[in-house]
Amino acid sequence: MKTRVFVTLKPSVFDPQGKTIVDALRSMGYGAVRDVRQGKYFELDVDASSADEARSVAAEVADKLLANPVIESYRVEVDGK
Amino acid sequence: MKTRVFVTLKPSVFDPQGKTIVDALRSMGYGAVRDVRQGKYFELDVDASSADEARSVAAEVADKLLANPVIESYRVEVDGK
Numbered sequence: 547m548k549t550r551v552f553v554t555l556k557p558s559v560f561d562p563q564g565k566t567i568v569d570a571l572r573s574m575g576y577g578a579v580r581d582v583r584q585g586k587y588f589e590l591d592v593d594a595s596s597a598d599e600a601r602s603v604a605a606e607v608a609d610k611l612l613a614n615p616v617i618e619s620y621r622v623e624v625d626g627k
Numbered sequence: 628m629k630t631r632v633f634v635t636l637k638p639s640v641f642d643p644q645g646k647t648i649v650d651a652l653r654s655m656g657y658g659a660v661r662d663v664r665q666g667k668y669f670e671l672d673v674d675a676s677s678a679d680e681a682r683s684v685a686a687e688v689a690d691k692l693l694a695n696p697v698i699e700s701y702r703v704e705v706d707g708k
Contacts, residue, residue: 552668567669571688578674578684587633587668588648593659603659607652 547592547600550623553613554585588612597624628681630673631704634694635666669693678705 555561564582571579590607594600601624608620636642645663652660671688675681682705689701 554668554670564669567692570692574691576684576688579671579688580674581670581672583670585668585670587635587666588645589635589662589664589666590660591662593661603657607657607660610655611648611651 547594547597548625549590549592549600549604551588551590551604551608551612552585552621552623553588553608553618554583554620556617556619559617585618586612600624628673628675628678629706630671630681630685632669632671632685632689632693633666633702633704634669634689634699635664635701637698637700640698666699667693681705 561583563584567582567584568579571577571582588608590604592600592603594603601622604622604624605620608622609615613620642664644665648663648665649660652658652663669689671685673681673684675684682703685703685705686701689703690696694701
């Protein structure tokens, strides 16, 4: 089952990569982009019999390996749900 | 306007990061995760008067800066659309 995990820095954590992108975009003439936050995106193919099972495996994996819960938060999506 | 850009490696491009994650998960007992592809995720705050305008700015920015069109493809979402 196709599962997507989005990992983003918590709002209180400074994102220097995002800041660098905003500066680069401004110098390229894209002043309309006021802010950028960079995160990570994972597509997992989970062997599960239901969407709920896939979601729970993905959340566990995100907690233990994909995200650092001290500074990052994550969101799980199963097949667009 | 909140805009999300997902950048993923094209299916034909080998993803060693994803492969490493699958191997790590297997050794942690998560054999149910058969495949992982890692990508990048950007949240852009775009100053635009319509969702279509925000989408077009984000797509341009993804093409020119966020993604490498030779090996990566991207998808743009505006406010969940």
